[in-house]
Amino acid sequence: MTERTMLYGKGDVFVYRTYATPLTGIAMIPESDFKGRSNTILGMDIQVSLAGEAFFTSFTEGDNSKVVATDSMKNFILHHAGEYTGSTMEGFLAYVSAQFLKKYDHISSVDMSGKQFPFEAAMVGSDAGVQESETVFREGVLEKPGVTLSTGRSESGEAKLNALECSVHDLHLIKVKGSSFAGFIRDEYTKLPETKDRPLFIYLNISWTYKNMDDAFGDQPELYVAAEQVKHIAQTLFHQEASPSIQKLIYDIGIRVMQRFPQLETVSFESNNRTWETIRDEIPASKEGKVFTDPRPPYGFQKFTVLQEDVRREEGRS
Ligand SMILES: O=c1[nH]c(=O)c2[nH]c(=O)[nH]c2[nH]1
Incomplete structure (x- = not known):
């Protein structure tokens, strides 16, 4: 049987969450002095898409009764950026995906991906010498951390992560x-x-x-x-x-x-x-x-x- 594609969603949902939980306690390796992320700014460019048979008539009949507006998807993601208690983009997208499935029964799967803005503390002069600023950050352009994940439902209807790639x-x-x-x-x-x-x-x-x-x-x-x-x-x-x-x-x-x-x-x-x-x-x-x-x-x-x-x-x- 030929499978059809049927999904819709929102791209370039820019989220800047300040003072998220810092990422600390990672395993250090000899190749890197990286110790963690302050998450003073957790900045992300996120894409979301929702899928489910319930959306069929929105395409075939123009029946919007089951349509979560993509504008609402953006608002949902931004709202939950304030609820997230973890320290990584990966964790945030898994959390939001599960929240989408919890809120809207008729959605069968959620795909999300994100690119993280590598904000780095700016170096600033002070009485103690040149130090990392706690409030001023440089936005890196290259070398963005990314994640793609796909969440469906288990037999009992709970969110079930099916794939994740960083x-x-x-x-x-x-x-x-x-x-x-x-x-x-x-x-x-x-x-x-x-x-x-x-x-x-x-x-x-x-x-x-x-x-x-x-x-x-x-x-x-x-x-x-x-x-x-x-x-x-x-x-x-x-x-x-x-x-x-x-x-x-x-x-x-x-x-x-x-x-x-x-x-x-x-x-x-x-x-x-x-x-x-x-x-x-x-x-x-x-x-x-x-x-x-x-x-x-x-x-x-x-x-x-x-x-x-x-x-x-x-x-x-x-
Ligand atoms: O590292 C390389 N691999 C190739 O397969 C290739 N082919 C080529 O023209 N230059 C290079 N360099």
Whole structure:
């Protein structure tokens, strides 16, 4: 049978909750000095969609009697931002999804996703030296923590989380030397020279799933995996490794993430190759300096999911 899509919802619901419960007590890892989030500003760009057979006649007949206006969905989310007592976007979206199902009997499932604004304390001068401000924050543009989740009902009608995936988007990392790419097929289509030392610029989206989805809420902070920690692992591996390709680099980042966080089931990557074009390989005044420019389109990409079985295979090898 062909399944139809039928849902509706609201996008770009911007929520700024101040003085939410701080995230503290996470497990520290060697790659990261990240200790938690003050949540002085918990800022989120949220999308919600509702689904259920009850909405069929709103599409076919124009019968709005069961329609929760998308404007009301936005108000519902904003209201509950003031009710949420936890410390993570993941927990907030799971909480709001369950509240939607509790409030409206005729909804059968709720999908939500969010991107969190990485507000960072601004550094400010004071009598004690330069310190983090408690009230002024810089809004980061890149490297947003994200989550996508899908909630249905159990047989008894209670909210039941069916899927949850966390992510960090838009890491843009450049390593100025120490990356190579060689040994690929050379045939009549090959123009790319082998490189022993390329300025490797990558865009990365990383996403991860937990074995137990509830661990993503931060209620047991020692099991929570912060996007900041995943980002710091990616940076550390890029720094440490003389990568032979982006494929191997993302695999190694994934293995390290899985080793640090055995509570995860998968870590997935989407990478773009934005390697700069070399304009001047040598310049007179500098031993190592070169001149580069942005690459021309098109760009290359890779996608790969690392599983716990990959970690077991790697550990069996060493
Ligand atoms: O890391 C890389 N992987 C590739 O598959 C590839 N292909 C290419 O042209 N450059 C690169 N770089």
